[in-house]
Amino acid sequence: MSHGEMESESNYQVVYSKLWQDIKKRSPKEITAVRSVSYNSDTRQFIVMFFNEEYIVNWDNEIIFRKTDGFFPDVMATIIMLNYLACAQPLPESDPKWVSVKEIPGGMIFYSAFHKRAILVLTEIFGHQAYKLLHAAQSLGGETAPFGDSSVVFKAFPEVPLCVIVWEGDEEVRANATVLYDPSIRSLLPSGIIIDLGIYLAGELKRLAEASCN
Template identity: 30%
Template sequence: MQYKQAYFDALRDFAAKDPAVMADLAGGRCIEDGRAIIIDYLGQHCTVTHPEGEVTVRDWPPLPHEELIIILQYLAGASGLPCREQWLSFLELPGGPHHFAPFQQEAIFPLAKALGDDSEKFLQAAETLGATKTDLGHVGAIIPAFPRLPLAFMIWLGDDEFPAKANILFDASSPTYLPTASLYMLGIAVSKRLLAAAGC
């Protein structure tokens, strides 16, 4: 029921806004005389009809409800601000400390467990999501969840003394695009897609 209400709220906000304005602020483009928006999502072209809010990603099966909500919220709430290239941990997001423990359990710990000893597999999986390599962590990748909302994924490889660690960072402009609850869902969704791309 919680996801259902969140979806209807996101759809209402999306349908009420001018598609051309949303596309411009979100880094997408309008097609079909404003009846649809094309936006990149994890390196794939995503089509969102307006005002219906039907979301399709080429060559992907139907998206889960969490990702549908995130995409509609991103379009409806995009500020248009450029990335600041300053990275924040989930703890540093507004209200982040209240949800950090479950975020670790659902998004961060699985990355360290599955990919903490295989940097090549991590990078190859990230590339399928449109990532570019970064020098964050022992091995890191910046994944463009949306054109103006990147996430930085990083791993510190484990050894005989220390277990592998991972983290997910958000650009400082992220809260102007999505509320923290949605950034929480986004981090988990991208983490799951990264693990799936790695065959984990």
């Protein structure tokens, strides 16, 4: 389900409840066997690493909060993390390359929204100051990559990398940006959530870049 489809609170609650039902159909041991998460059987909590931050996913209370300060993530981040657990399957082998949204099954259906809310956002913020991407990426655990004028690889989850690339523009060349995924993500998350993941990352990078200017 895409972010646009989750705008209403009632719809969000339906999705939220369904994902928890799917998670609880599995045993915690089954999930930890195929995901890079831990589970504390005493507290009945998963610990999920999401963009360089540890989050507690509480089995009994069905809530998610950041371990360091108790912060509750927004709707999009919550749904992404629940999908990550609910869709837990063995990690497939993948080619050592990156793929675009257009190469993900169903990706073209969501491409217009992805372009508007991820690509254009990244281009606007970093397209004429690509170096700012590296600064904004630090708190999200990003590592420099050798693409474009500036590029960073992030780990949304330990086994789910994304790559953001920016090409600077000038008077003759239009600025551009993209978000690429490891091919294995096609088996790890639903297409709509893959799109939301890129949109979420773009939004976080924009927020961090703007905060550093204030």
